Amino acid sequence: MKSLLKHRLAWPVIALAALLLLNQIFRPDFLGLRMQDGHLYGSLIDIMRNGAPTILIALGMTLVIATRGIDLSVGAVVAIAGAASCAYIAASPDPGSPVTAATAVLIAVVAGLALGVWNGFLVSTIGVQPIIATLVLMTAGRGVAQLITGGQIISVSNDHYKSIGAGYLFTLPISILITAAVFALAAVLTRRTALGTLIEAVGINPVASRLAGLRARNIIWIVYIFSAVCAAIAGLMISSNVTAADANNAGLYIEMDAILAVVIGGTSLAGGRYTLVGTVVGAFIIQTLTTTVYTLGIPPEVTLVFKALVVITVCLLQAPKARNLLNRLKAAPKPAAKEAAKEKVAI
Template sequence: MRQKVTASPLLWPVVALIALLAVNVVVTPSFLAIRVQDGHLFGSVIDILRNGAPTMLVALGMTLVIASRGIDLSVGAVVAVSGALACAHIASATDPASAGTVITAAAVALGVAVALGLWNGALVSVFGVQPIIATLVLMTAGRGIALLITDGQIVTVTSAPFKVLGAGYAFGLPVAILVSLSVFVLVGLLTRRTALGMLLESVGINPEASRLAGVRHRSIVFAVYVFCALCAGIAGLMIASNISAADANNAGLWIEMDAILAVVIGGTSLLGGRFSLTGTIIGALIIQTLTTTVYTAGITPETTLVFKALVVIAVCLLQAPKFRAALSRRRSSRSDAPANEETAAPETISAAESVTPMTGMVTK
């Protein structure tokens, strides 16, 4: 059992998350306290889960893309486009507070997000463009599209139904948390209870061998980019709903980096193949907890990226097999050194050497 736990790729991410929570408890003793107010749960832990929900969603989609040996740098732009479309539609509607207006705005935003995912999927799977280049194009153009939609302004909306997705509550928990957990469970069932996960891993490990085995690798690659864009679209709606506004300049800024870091921290290899959805969720929580820790400790927000880099480097090194092997060899050499010195046999003299009587000198 001990060997199984120590060999698990989730060990060090969990340790890092617990360490961050412990630091917050030292700084703020009531950090883990959760209170009930008006039938809803409140507290720092709940805030971490709610604020980290968009990153969790984007990271889940990114996990499947990376598992297929790809990358999607355009998720931040899709987040901005989705939020801009939804807020622009609600702001221009005659009745922005109606549920029908909000549903139509969400449908339009998610439809465009899926279309952008189709664009990425077609470039990568059909035309054979490198994933980093194909998604870099949309990363650059997408935010410009969002700025065109909002005319370069921050579009604010006043709509109670729209506010529910990012700041509402259901069953005592924030709706954003419930949505992220629902997507996590759905993806987990599809990839671990069906053959889809195995097919995705086979495509990521060796696309050519998968093709020869009869796997429709292009369809799988196409689908994961569409799903990733859909997750980014939902995240964009969450962010816009939480602040009741669309900020094309800052919405989803660097969220692609946070998603990739969460996936890597969770143990998914950037080379494709095996992936861990649970590890991705833990990685996203580490990213959000680290951000909260920096703010709680009174450190300037500008240094958040530096702390993120340090934590990511530490966790990734502890997960690297070569680094762990080097640490184990150093520990074993230190523990064996005293025993070797105590039990070392005295040097023997070869047959070609003799000891001179009285002086004890060795002569050839």
């Protein structure tokens, strides 16, 4: 049991289980699943579907953080991707066709790819600090999205495009399947090839990696491109779910949720070792927290405080110093034991 609690995923999993149990207590049907019109429904499905964009962005953020970087621009990339795709559909002569939807998806992904190349260029080639390089796009990106939409909310009507965020396939929401596919791809590339080891090496010691002949610059480009593409796909999910592009609110503060999910999942902000599974668990905690707020009827004005308290608790339980303190408190002899020990010494 003690060895399990020492695992870095132990406390995030316990926190997630506790939140699910709390919701089950207040809503007895919370964990129930039902089939309706050939689709699977339930609160757990809603959590996974609503949390899919955060999971996608958090996966990309995990690899960026593993290289001692940070990507604050993902929210802006979400807005740009949604704006570009919806603007194309709205301006298309045949806005309802599947070809138009496919082209809009391609435009969004290419936009994410280009923005990832830009971030990677600033960080790896120019040498700009990651937080500054991505802050530039975080600030300017929403302006670009507003230029694309003309400062208006662009509504579209395309069932094929809508299915990305609100459609179903094999009884499950398509957004969940897309997220699962991206997770599987990232897991295979980072855990079944040398890429994961190279990312960890760059994060642990960039100088030593460069002296060892590792092309750290290429690795940094890869992770920032992957992060931006994940954000672009998340932007497609968000905009297609509401069939509209809102440059002001789409992906707003989602970078904060992604970073929290990565940290809660056990990945260190200092770089090096990371865990994709932990990131997914962390994202589920963030989304389940939002659901718990509605379940418990917590007033909106204290929602962020409630979420902050839970996040701080989980992070403290994972901190090595906090764990060592708890272990010392557990190992400390009780007063009665101290008195017995003194008596033995006296005898």
